[in-house]
Amino acid sequence: MRYRIIKKEKVKSDKMKKDIILAGVGGQGILTIAAVIGFAAVDKGLFIKQAEVHGMSQRGGEVISHLRISDKEIFSDLIPKGKADMILSLEPLESLRYVDFLKEDGYIITNTKPFENIPNYPEIEKILAEISSRKNSRLIDAEEIAREINSVKSANIVLVGAASLFLDIPLENLENGIKQLFGKKGEEVVNQNIFAFRKGREKTENQAG
């Protein structure tokens, strides 16, 4: 079957639409990242849809979440292949698992620390070289940055900071997202995470793209 589809003229150039694949290993906490960005998007008054994985694969298997943000109604819960603006990954091997979702000029932003729970885990140098060889990639040692600021539990948020450079969501909204997520745990935890967020952003800004 072949039908002629007439493309609409691009109406607005300033429209907001970000499709993000979140990747990691079950139990690493990709849903924390999804929650921060999700809250921030809602704070900005945007639409979001976020599909996540529950059940069997949460037991140490590969996990993926589709996070979609837009200024208009979102239809599909799944990001179409070849359309994602970003792969944001908590684990380097996992960042490569979903490259079929990525746009040609999309970003791969990944933590560099391997999570080795399989016997045939590839050589980490090979993985990092492969990621670096791709257009628009950023490698972040989120654990190390979190350790430097004495906040080892904030590695996920360091990564959100790194991603924030390419999200088109104002910093204020993102920091509100962090406040909303950690608010219950007290001011100290909130401040620690905001600091981690800023550090992640700063370190990535300094990376040559």
Add this chain to the structure above:
Amino acid sequence: MKKILLLGDEAIGQGAIDGGISGIYAYPGTPSTEIMEFIQRSKQAKENKIHATWSANEKTAVESALGMSYAGKRAIACMKHVGLNVAADAFINSAITGVNGGLIILVADDPSMHSSQNEQDSRFYGKFSLLPIFEPSNQQEAYEMTYNGFELSEKIGLPILLRITTRLAHSRYGIITQLSKTQNSFSVPKDPKQFILLPAIARKRYKSLLEKQSLLQKISELSSFNHFIVGKDKSLGIVACGISFNYLMENFQDSELPFSVLKISQHPIPQEKIKKLYDESEELLILEDGFPFVEEQIGNIVGIGKKIRGRLTGDLPRDGELNPNLVAIALGIEKEKQTNFPEFLATRPPALCPGCGHIDVYNALNEVMKDFEPQRILSDIGCYTLGALPPYNAINSCVDMGASITMAKGASDAGMFPSIAVIGDSTFTHSGMTGLLDAVNDKSNIVVIILDNSLVGMTGGQKASGDGKIDNICLAIGVEKEHLKIVVPLRKNHELMKKLLLEEINYNGVSVIIARRECVTELSKKKKLKVIK
């Protein structure tokens, strides 16, 4: 109006609370678990004293919900698709009895088998039992269908099947909620014989169910969930069921949708609308997540003539869930693409958590079994099914809830020795107990290992129905005291476990070994919670 960000499952939970339920009954199963969990957490549900506890299995859940309906109140029963097989007896007969208070049966299908043994399409059960079926296209519709479903159920006097799929269940979206309805007051059915399905009465009730079909057809035809979008290009007409409507629309974000589309989210199929689409279009494309349910029925409605494309014609894959790309390919606006993944990309299958008691049991079992012929272990559904994967390769079956014990019995009857069943505590009380009774009555030569982690592990640590009762259940069923052994699966007990296993394998009769240690993952969650508090 305020929007709240909810998972599809949570939207259904909120819809049920706002729709005036007095109770929810469910057995945990991905992707349906979060409905009950949401209602259990809900302050509003607590204030309204909504009954919300886990049932022993899906059959007891549907029957309890039907009982609440008998007493005039609104109820919802929730399960995953294979759970409806367990509940089928109650479900199908509830169509004959009808309802008193509004009743929704929520079933979450899992196309692509993300966390399941098959990808059966529950809509067939709805058609089979002649009940109205709802399949929401998004989370907001799921909320509304639940919210209004109880009233409709009372109006037509029948339960309603609400069918969702994994993607809808586990995706978050901003939901606009409505004012809460008050719960029904207690009342028994007006007709005292309504629920007595003796043949003479059942025949009458079945006739009345058949007579209601034209009313259901009319309601479906007028339903706002089934709507017709007129397109200029008549070369194709598209039928988009449930969530597939979104996958279709996703492809027309930057371009005009040229074709007419019939979105179907309520069954029976709106026949007039289908006929209209068929008459106007040169050919049809049927999009549906699950089996070719509408595709198979459509010939009976419109006759044979024009081309009808879908999963049966290979325009869409016959199995697995749909996505925007598959729809684009079927429309001819995108070609199948090959991605070059790096060669070294190893898969990462799920695994038993470090420190899990099941690991200690499998280590002991594997050593003992070295001295016997291979493939003697029948197992079941739960975290421990991961024992089928390397490095354990410890079990040889996983079929349906409880099948380990009964299959071990049958295999033993056929002469297999040793014949060993491995089953979890929650699976045991779900559907294993009855099989154990069969084995005891026949004095079958089997060893049943019950992995008791005191909760439902795979779905996230829900309360297990048999918590603290497993030993007594086994004894009451008739397992001999001398052959009911309890052990703590820890590395230090490795030799003890091996000894027990060997002893019981060599006993000619039913033995039960309970390996009891709390789930490590849930234990650490509990500890974390304590620290925060």
